[in-house]
Amino acid sequence: MRAGGTERASGGRRRALCIVLILLAVQLGWLARPAYACGCGAMVHGPNATMAVHHETSAVRWDGTTEQITMSLTVDGTAPDAAWIMPVPHRATVRLGDPALLTELGRLTEPVTEHRSYFWPRSGDWPFASGFGGATAPAPGARAPGVGVVGRERLGPFDVARLTASDPDALRNWLKTNGFRLPPPLATELRPYVTQRWEYVAIRLAPAERHAYLTGTLDPLRLSFPSERLVYPMRLSRLARTPQSLSLYLLAPHRMQPLSTIGGAAPQVLYAGRIQPRGAVRDFSGTGPAFLTALDQSFPQPQRISGDHEFRRTTADTPYQRVTYAYSLLKVGGIPLWIPTVGGVLLLLTAATALPLAHRTRHRATPPAPVRIPPPLR
Structure with missing residues (x-):
């Protein structure tokens, strides 16, 4: 692969790539003010800049042998550029995702509305309020000892490197040499991945326009890699300094659940059901039926995250x-x-009360019949 490209993509592709860093950074949740880590990866920006991720959504497709991840998020801040690194269990390919995918998944998993009526008036109904209106309830190059570059490419404004590493410090030094300025604690958190011989996707991104900030809704990025288990890298989120949230769409042969909470709150199931994929969902998951599981999870204390998320089928x-x-x-x-x-x-x-009363009134108004006294006998 080429170390870099000079050809610039269209405006849409540039925005799409913006997602690369932050998008993958958050993995699949909602995130605010990331601090060196977010979601499934580590995201870094300059020391004098700020970056906030207001909303991040992710979809994962797993068929038993291959895992795909598509993410998108909305950000704002004063960072002119940033970098992101995501560990993956096997070699990954990276390309742009379809923005319609997450929209369609959101539509599939939204609550159904059930209408119910009540008899007695409530607050907002007449006579408690004027009118008869009813109330309705609210209803993500160079080579150094210990580091191998298996791919380097330019996607719009993003520099994407796919790496192997046998030494976490060598990996951090390579990233630093190549413009990915990562904090020293990251080497410690990367060590378990190095031991397990995982690989890495490293992305450096900047706004499409010069002198601009990374802000707005970023188009999605899609990663694909072999995996015999549905796993989500979460260990790097231990470096985060603020609470994090995770929103995830899982498309698999069966309903899925996490093996543990990995230090967060108990995951909340938002949807579970077998679907017949259409449109962007079919392009992502394939033409056959798939079971869709939507989960939300919060991490009030990210430092308590104990490892990576692994999912298994439910009984x-x-x-x-x-x-x-x-x-x-x-x-x-x-x-x-x-x-x-x-x-x-x-x-x-009123009628039941009036009838007896009228009867009694008529009874009083009728004079008694005169008493006839028979004459005495002679």
């Missing part, structure tokens, strides 16, 4: 979907049903 492919209840006042002909109902009951009560 049963039990479907699950969130339900949002929309409540409205029960009406008939546009009139709240409680009004004629209460009115009718009042009429019946």
Whole structure:
């Protein structure tokens, strides 16, 4: 592969590559103000700059032998450039992802709305408020001893290097020599990956325009690598200084669950179900049916992260979907049903009370019949 390219991609591809760094940096969650680590990788910017990731979404496809990751996020800050490194268990390929993928997955996993009616008026209904309106409930080159460069390419404004390493310090020095300025603690956190003979994707990115900052919604990047298990590298997130969140779409033959919380809160299942992929989802996962599992997890104390996320199939492919209840006042002909109902009951009560009273009144008004006394017998 070429050490670098001089040809610049279109504006869309440039933005897409922007995702490279931060996108992969966050791995699959929501993230704010990353500090040397975020999600599945480590992201670094200059000491006098700031960078905040407001929203990051990731999708993972695993078929038992190959894993693919697509990520995208929205960022802002004052960083004119940044760098990101992600460990992968095997050699990876990198290309641009489809922005429509995450949008379609979000649509597939959104809650269904179930409408329910209530009889008695609530706050916001008449007579507690004017009108009869019902209330509705809210419903990511050179060679040095111990480091091998298996690929180096230019994707728009991004310099992407795919590396092997037998020494974490040599890896950090190579990255520093080639413009990836990473903090010293990173060498310590990389050591387990070096021991396991993992490889790395290192990306240096900058805005498409000179003198600009990395900001806005970045288009997604797609990584693919062989893997006999569904694993998500999370160890580098131990370097983060702020709480992190993880949002993940898993496309696999069966419903998946993490082996452990790895130091975070218990993952929340947002969706589980077998789907027939279409559009961008089909391009990502293949034409056959796939089981989609959507998870959210928070890491209030990133330093407690104990290792990488590994997922396994659940004992049963039990479907699950969130339900949002929309409540409205029960009406008939546009009139709240409680009004004629209460009115009718009042009429019946009035009638039931008035009839005995009228009967008693008539009884009092009727004079008693005169008593006839028979004449005495002679």
